[in-house]
Amino acid sequence: SQQGEEDPQALSIQEGENATMNCSYKTSINNLQWYRQNSGRGLVHLILIRSNEREKHSGRLRVTLDTSKKSSSLLITASRAADTASYFCATDLGGSEKLVFGKGTKLTVNP
Amino acid sequence: DVKVTQSSRYLVKRTGEKVFLECVQDMDHENMFWYRQDPGLGLRLIYFSYDVKMKEKGDIPEGYSVSREKKERFSLILESASTNQTSMYLCASSFYRAPGDQYFGPGTRLLVL
Numbered sequence: 145s146q147q148g149e150e151d152p153q154a155l156s157i158q159e160g161e162n163a164t165m166n167c168s169y170k171t172s173i174n175n176l177q178w179y180r181q182n183s184g185r186g187l188v189h190l191i192l193i194r195s196n197e198r199e200k201h202s203g204r205l206r207v208t209l210d211t212s213k214k215s216s217s218l219l220i221t222a223s224r225a226a227d228t229a230s231y232f233c234a235t236d237l238g239g240s241e242k243l244v245f246g247k248g249t250k251l252t253v254n255p
Numbered sequence: 256d257v258k259v260t261q262s263s264r265y266l267v268k269r270t271g272e273k274v275f276l277e278c279v280q281d282m283d284h285e286n287m288f289w290y291r292q293d294p295g296l297g298l299r300l301i302y303f304s305y306d307v308k309m310k311e312k313g314d315i316p317e318g319y320s321v322s323r324e325k326k327e328r329f330s331l332i333l334e335s336a337s338t339n340q341t342s343m344y345l346c347a348s349s350f351y352r353a354p355g356d357q358y359f360g361p362g363t364r365l366l367v368l
Contacts, residue, residue: 186259186347186360187345189356242313247295
């Protein structure tokens with residue numbers, strides 16, 4: 145069953161612009177994570193935000209979490225062509241070892 | 256660095272063949288996972304294991320089985336491959352009782368003819 149849903153499905157921007165991707169989920173969570181996948185490769189963990197946190201930063205990444213709205217956003221600032229990838233949010237199921245992934249946002253950064 | 260390796264990057268098999276996909280991790284992780292990824296459907300969990308010889312079904316276990324005889328190795332088995340099992344298969348691992356970072360292998364793209 146799909147827990148997280150990313151929005152938009154695809155996003156195309158110019159280098160230097162900011163990219164914002166959103167994720168909505170349905171049930172209570174302990175944490176939410178964002179992953180990145182380059183074309184034809186495995187996923188790479190980017191950032192984890194716990195349910196008691198509202199915002200987290202890592203380099204050019206900024207993640208927010210609104211548990212009242214059951215939503216999260218990933219902001220990539222000053223994007224680069226190398227940021228071109230698919231981005232997935234993943235949520236746990238209230239303490240389970242399992243993660244449930246959304247379908248992803250495909251980001252294209254044009255040079 | 257955590258490393259998760261998968262036995263093949265690309266695999267072509269015929270309908271009805273038995274297929275083994277192997278995954279090895281070198282970080283002493285307790286949890287290991289098998290996903291399949293299809294366009295428009297995202298990642299779907301097939302099976303996971305939280306300890307040697309332990310396994311639990313994920314969302315789409317039908318047509319698959321798994322084996323975990325050693326902590327570092329988790330195998331996905333397609334007993335009789337079918338064309339609808341053509342997909343990208345991703346293995347991942349994580350620490351026990353810490354549904355935090357999952358570390359993924361590079362994936363195996365399986366084509367069943």
